[in-house]
């Protein structure tokens with residue numbers, strides 16, 4: 782999707798999108814680091830709030846041929862774009878539903894839990910912790926939850942739910958990104 786179309790979605794649906802520009806390749810590469818997803822063994826990877834898919838694209842490149850990606854996006858335009866770009870890949874399920882139902886979809890895909898959860902949902906402007914709590918519940922022990930933000934305002938919420946958090950800072954993005962990384966203990 783071009784930058785102007787993304788900008789329009791960002792302005793029209795700011796309460797869900799939380800930004801006016803898509804993630805840079807530097808953010809995509811950081812979110813998908815091998816340190817956070819063990820691509821050799823991961824068979825169920827979850828992405829929440831995929832937008833027009835900059836992180837989805839990198840995940841699909843790195844994922845094992847037998848792995849599955851459950852990709853949530855509620856926005857109509859972004860969902861349509863994801864379908865057009867990625868639905869040819871049998872490993873992806875593009876879900877136009879609330880990410881709070883993540884557990885339901887993990888089970889429907891035949892898994893007990895996810896190996897990794899990557900989220901770009903703007904929790905700074907979404908007060909409910911339901912999606913974060915559900916992600917924690919359905920993440921395997923030792924697995925990573927990787928969350929994109931543009932500040933550290935929400936950090937305490939992750940520390941309360943996961944008991945830990947680290948920040949991976951990416952300057953080369955507009956705005957610069959604070960990637961919160963939590964491990965399920």
Ligand SMILES: C[S@@+](CC[C@H](N)C(=O)[O-])C[C@H]1O[C@@H](n2cnc3c(N)ncnc32)[C@H](O)[C@@H]1O
Nearest residue numbers: 797798803804830831832854855856879880901
């Ligand atoms: C900051 S944008 C991220 C877009 C893209 N992943 C990127 O990094 O450029 C957040 C996305 O989360 C989606 N979103 C917000 N709340 C959601 C929810 N409850 N379930 C699924 N997607 C949601 C929005 O529609 C938006 O596309």
